[in-house]
Amino acid sequence: MSDQKAYKRGLVWLRNDLRVHDNTALYRADRGCEALAAVYIACPETWASHGDGDNVVAMRLRSLQVMQDALAKKHISLYFLEVPTFDRVPELLKQLVEKLEVEALFANAEYPVNELERDQAVRAALRTLRVPVEYSTDRTLIPPGSLATNSGDGFKVFTPFKRAFIARHGDESFAPLPAPSARPQAHRDQWPEWIALASENNLVRSIPKTVGDYGVAPGGRGRVLQWHAGEPAGRKLLQDFEARLPDYEACRDFPAINGTSRLSPYLNCGAVSVRQCVQLALEENGGRWVGRGEGASSWLNELIWREFYQHLVVNYPKVCRNKPFKPETERVPWSRSEKDFKAWCDGETGVPIVDAAMAQLNQTGWMHNRLRMVVASFLTKNLLIDWRRGERYFMQQLVDADFAANNGGWQWAASTGTDAAPYFRVFNPYSQSKRFDAEGKFIRRFLPQLRGLSAKDIHCPPPLESYPLPICNVTESRKRAIEAFANLKL
Numbered sequence: 056m057s058d059q060k061a062y063k064r065g066l067v068w069l070r071n072d073l074r075v076h077d078n079t080a081l082y083r084a085d086r087g088c089e090a091l092a093a094v095y096i097a098c099p100e101t102w103a104s105h106g107d108g109d110n111v112v113a114m115r116l117r118s119l120q121v122m123q124d125a126l127a128k129k130h131i132s133l134y135f136l137e138v139p140t141f142d143r144v145p146e147l148l149k150q151l152v153e154k155l156e157v158e159a160l161f162a163n164a165e166y167p168v169n170e171l172e173r174d175q176a177v178r179a180a181l182r183t184l185r186v187p188v189e190y191s192t193d194r195t196l197i198p199p200g201s202l203a204t205n206s207g208d209g210f211k212v213f214t215p216f217k218r219a220f221i222a223r224h225g226d227e228s229f230a231p232l233p234a235p236s237a238r239p240q241a242h243r244d245q246w247p248e249w250i251a252l253a254s255e256n257n258l259v260r261s262i263p264k265t266v267g268d269y270g271v272a273p274g275g276r277g278r279v280l281q282w283h284a285g286e287p288a289g290r291k292l293l294q295d296f297e298a299r300l301p302d303y304e305a306c307r308d309f310p311a312i313n314g315t316s317r318l319s320p321y322l323n324c325g326a327v328s329v330r331q332c333v334q335l336a337l338e339e340n341g342g343r344w345v346g347r348g349e350g351a352s353s354w355l356n357e358l359i360w361r362e363f364y365q366h367l368v369v370n371y372p373k374v375c376r377n378k379p380f381k382p383e384t385e386r387v388p389w390s391r392s393e394k395d396f397k398a399w400c401d402g403e404t405g406v407p408i409v410d411a412a413m414a415q416l417n418q419t420g421w422m423h424n425r426l427r428m429v430v431a432s433f434l435t436k437n438l439l440i441d442w443r444r445g446e447r448y449f450m451q452q453l454v455d456a457d458f459a460a461n462n463g464g465w466q467w468a469a470s471t472g473t474d475a476a477p478y479f480r481v482f483n484p485y486s487q488s489k490r491f492d493a494e495g496k497f498i499r500r501f502l503p504q505l506r507g508l509s510a511k512d513i514h515c516p517p518p519l520e521s522y523p524l525p526i527c528n529v530t531e532s533r534k535r536a537i538e539a540f541a542n543l544k545l
């Protein structure tokens with residue numbers, strides 16, 4: 056077989072795929088190009104307009120630094136550029152490709168509307184130079200939008216989506232791809248250290264400590280420095296989780312237990328790939344997506360939920376335009392109470408499980424899945440505040456903020472989405488608290504002022520000086536929410 060490469064010089068454009076192993080675009084560029092470099096383009100104004108907060112941006116940029124170091128060991132350069140907005144990217148890449156004399160561009164596909172538009176514009180800009188652009192499926196197992204119902208529509212309900220996914224792709228191996236092999240030192244010397252581009256931004260090799268208004272260094276504004284960034288940290292977490300996987304189903308709903316993988320920040324910035332997760336779970340489960348080990352099949356189920364929400368974004372792009380999936384829910388008479396919204400954000404609602412969950416989010420940038428459902432239901436049903444405000448607050452705080460999963464989760468909880476919780480099923484936060492944090496261990500961890508209370512009192516404390524009274528009566532507010540949603544049908 057010939058070793059001839061298709062291109063002399065290729066460029067990999069990295070985005071939320073910050074790993075050297077099992078990175079489809081990097082793998083294909085490595086196979087296809089004699090000489091290879093990578094580029095990352097920060098767009099802080101667009102990120103801000105998408106609601107990205109310090110935490111997710113800090114995780115992204117710190118993971119990028121780790122990736123740059125890993126590539127440098129393989130003598131592959133990673134350039135860093137910054138422009139304010141996505142619409143400046145096509146021209147910038149065009150200049151870069153020309154200056155570096157690149158013959159092909161490789162990237163992994165992204166799916167929200169603005170990202171798709173940017174990527175199409177890049178393809179068009181490089182077409183004028185006759186430079187091909189190859190976008191690969193990498194963030195998901197299969198291309199979003201590729202599974203359709205018998206009538207040709209995108210799935211709106213999870214269970215049939217899952218069944219179709221397993222029927223059509225259940226036998227695929229999804230085996231991870233190898234990292235590029237190290238190139239000789241001379242390879243790096245083929246790429247200039249520094250280039251002046253026509254735009255005000257120049258090509259820099261070291262990743263700056265601040266980007267736009269985002270501080271990313273220790274001591275910067277990001278509060279998630281407790282999360283070790285980058286691919287090796289993500290791989291270690293995945294390996295550690297292997298031992299806990301058999302117990303996942305039994306433990307996953309209890310926030311005081313370390314029962315879930317906590318891989319979401321790594322999956323989100325791409326430090327870990329979904330194929331690596333699937334491989335681990337399928338190995339544990341004898342190659343089966345369902346049945347056999349409860350832990351592994353339950354975790355695979357969650358990975359299919361992740362896939363499902365990415366498909367929804369492609370099949371129903373209106374969700375990217377701030378629209379509810381169910382248009383009639385635009386008529387819900389949402390409360391405009393700033394006081395209630397602030398109490399929710401600050402974890403001062405007087406409902407301990409809600410406040411402890413919000414403290415977890417505000418202090419660590421992450422929240423347990425069961426609690427995401429509880430606090431989202433409390434905001435949208437008990438306080439009757441528009442789900443989009445909660446969605447945005449989560450985007451600003453979460454270290455794993457992902458548009459598709461976040462929008463899907465919020466629309467599910469608010470009963471405005473596809474396959475959403477029926478509007479009349481409103482979580483009772485006190486029952487959730489007693490069921491999933493029976494002894495109050497999680498509440499005590501995040502609300503030290505309640506540490507002295509018994510397991511009986513901690514879910515609904517007696518009046519205390521150090522803790523607010525509940526801002527709403529959950530029974531009455533539940534009734535109000537059900538009426539508001541029921542009236543939409545009239």
Ligand SMILES: Cc1cc2nc3c(=O)[nH]c(=O)nc-3n(C[C@H](O)[C@H](O)[C@H](O)COP(=O)(O)OP(=O)(O)OC[C@H]3O[C@@H](n4cnc5c(N)ncnc54)[C@H](O)[C@@H]3O)c2cc1C
Binds near residue numbers: 319357358457460461
């Ligand atoms: C209101 C709300 C907002 C959410 N916002 C986000 C978000 O911004 N980013 C995000 O990654 N997840 C989000 N989720 C989904 C879920 O809560 C997190 O993925 C999960 O808590 C991450 O913890 P983990 O990595 O330990 O998950 P595990 O239980 O170990 O699951 C493994 C992986 O599967 C995926 N996954 C698990 N549950 C879901 C789900 N319900 N929907 C989609 N993917 C899932 C995640 O990538 C996760 O890392 C949200 C859920 C709700 C209800």
